[in-house]
Structures are given as structure tokens and as C-alpha cells.
Amino acid sequence: MSLNADPGWLRWTPRAVQPTDVAGEFDAAAGTYDGLVGASPGYHEQLRLSAKRMQLPRGGAGLRLLDVGCGTGASTAALLAAAPEATIIGVDASAGMLEQARAKSWPSTVSFVHAPAEDLDEGGLQEPFDGIFAAYLVRNLADPDSVLRTLRDLLRPGAPLAVHDYSLSGSLASKALWTAVCWGVIIPLGGVRSGRTVLYRYLWRSVLRFDRAVVLVARLRRVGFTHVTADPVPGWERTIVHTFIARCGGDTA
Numbered sequence: 724m725s726l727n728a729d730p731g732w733l734r735w736t737p738r739a740v741q742p743t744d745v746a747g748e749f750d751a752a753a754g755t756y757d758g759l760v761g762a763s764p765g766y767h768e769q770l771r772l773s774a775k776r777m778q779l780p781r782g783g784a785g786l787r788l789l790d791v792g793c794g795t796g797a798s799t800a801a802l803l804a805a806a807p808e809a810t811i812i813g814v815d816a817s818a819g820m821l822e823q824a825r826a827k828s829w830p831s832t833v834s835f836v837h838a839p840a841e842d843l844d845e846g847g848l849q850e851p852f853d854g855i856f857a858a859y860l861v862r863n864l865a866d867p868d869s870v871l872r873t874l875r876d877l878l879r880p881g882a883p884l885a886v887h888d889y890s891l892s893g894s895l896a897s898k899a900l901w902t903a904v905c906w907g908v909i910i911p912l913g914g915v916r917s918g919r920t921v922l923y924r925y926l927w928r929s930v931l932r933f934d935r936a937v938v939l940v941a942r943l944r945r946v947g948f949t950h951v952t953a954d955p956v957p958g959w960e961r962t963i964v965h966t967f968i969a970r971c972g973g974d975t976a
């Protein structure tokens with residue numbers, strides 16, 4: 724399916740983006756992505772909060788961290804703020820998003836790799852990692868369980884996976900708020916800035932379809948994480964955005 728054939732501005736079409744098209748659609752949006760998320764109140768603060776919730780010790784000294792689905796590097800920057808001494812690898816399936824990330828200024832301890840989450844071996848990404856951040860990624864995966872199992876296997880025992888995503892509390896109010904924000908702000912703004920709305924309409928729908936917070940907790944347990952917590956972000960998005968911290972084995976009490 725060619726996403727370039729999207730007829731555009733606010734026009735509903737059955738040619739909706741599928742998980743398999745996601746990287747290509749992010750390629751197309753890469754140039755305007757930072758501007759859009761920068762206009763989203765709290766976006767960077769929330770990423771920093773989720774990275775902080777990983778409780779990485781010693782400012783990250785001696786740690787090797789992975790930011791999977793790093794995009795233009797917003798989540799990588801959050802991870803770097805939480806663990807400035809760590810070695811950090813950002814990985815993404817979209818070459819366009821990675822180009823934006825690489826164009827930014829990073830310490831020599833930060834690097835980027837082009838590979839899909841489904842085949843991290845392709846990018847030479849092997850265990851062990853001392854922490855993995857997955858911000859706004861899991862919802863986009865065709866087979867989240869399989870990728871989450873891979874991420875679990877890449878982690879040292881007891882090390883944290885942080886999943887940061889739009890995962891609704893499930894109340895009617897959370898769905899109504901999400902729909903109002905999407906159709907009142909995100910989709911029109913995305914259309915004005917990028918000239919196309921397919922990614923933003925996909926965002927709206929993918930969140931409604933995605934796991935509610937309790938369901939994502941159950942999914943993380945099902946794929947083998949033994950210690951899982953879910954915490955909302957503060958503020959108006961508290962029923963919409965959550966941090967999930969998942970660990971298995973090690974001293975996770």
C-alpha cells in the first residue's frame with residue numbers, strides 16, 4: 724500500500740496506515756516531527772519523567788542503555804538526562820527520523836542504529852543492556868508480544884524496561900478527551916505543518932485500539948516480566964499517558 728497516495732487534508736479514507744507502514748510514514752513526517760511534539764505541552768517533560776522512573780543508578784556510569792524507537796532523539800535526550808554517564812544506543816526503523824536525530828549535538832557516548840525492533844540483530848544490537856526505553860513504540864508494533872520478549876531477553880536480570888505510551892485509563896472520559904484533543908488540535912496542526920494527516924489520524928485510532936493501562940500491565944506480565952508498575956503522567960494527560968516499568972529476575976523487590 725502506498726502511503727504517498729494519501730489524498731490528504733482531513734479526508735477520511737480507508738487507506739489508513741497499518742503497523743507495517745509505520746516506518747515509511749514516519750520517514751515522511753520526520754522533518755516536521757520535532758516542531759509538532761515541541762508544540763505539545765509537557766511532551767519532553769513527560770519523557771524525562773519516564774526515564775527518571777527507571778531509577779538508573781550512578782547517573783548511568785558503566786551502564787549500557789537502549790532507546791528503541793528513538794525517532795528524532797527526543798526520548799534519547801530524556802534518557803541522557805536521566806543517565807548522563809551511560810552509553811546510549813538509539814535504534815529506529817525510520818531512516819528519516821534517524822537523520823533528524825543524528826543531526827543534533829550528542830556526546831560521544833550516544834550513537835544511533837538503523838534497524839527494526841523486530842530484528843535488532845540486524846543492527847548488531849545484542850545483550851546485555853542495563854535499561855531499555857521504548858517511548859511511543861509498542862503501540863505501533865504488529866506483534867508487540869514478540870518484540871517485548873526480545874527486549875526482555877536483552878536486559879540484564881533486574882534491569883528496567885520503560886514503556887512510555889498513550890495507553891488510556893479506559894474510562895469514557897479518557898476516550899472522549901483523547902478524541903477531542905486529536906480532532907481539535909493534533910490532526911489539524913499536523914495537517915497545517917506537514918500537509919498530510921494520515922499519521923495523525925492513525926495516531927488517534929491506534930490509541931483507541933491499543934491496550935488500556937491495565938491490559939498493558941497484563942501483557943508485560945504475560946511475556947515474562949515479573950515486576951510491573953504503571954504510573955500516569957501528571958496533569959491533563961494523566962488518563963492518557965502512562966509509564967510502565969517492567970523488570971524480571973535480579974533484585975527487583
Ligand SMILES: C[S@@+](CC[C@H](N)C(=O)[O-])C[C@H]1O[C@@H](n2cnc3c(N)ncnc32)[C@H](O)[C@@H]1O
Nearest residue numbers: 749792793794797798816817820839840858859
Ligand atoms: C512516535 S515516534 C517516537 C519517537 C521517540 N521515541 C519520541 O519519544 O519522540 C515512534 C518511533 O518509532 C519508530 N518505529 C515504529 N515502528 C518501529 C519498529 N517496528 N521498529 C523500530 N522503530 C519503529 C518510528 O519510526 C518512530 O520514529
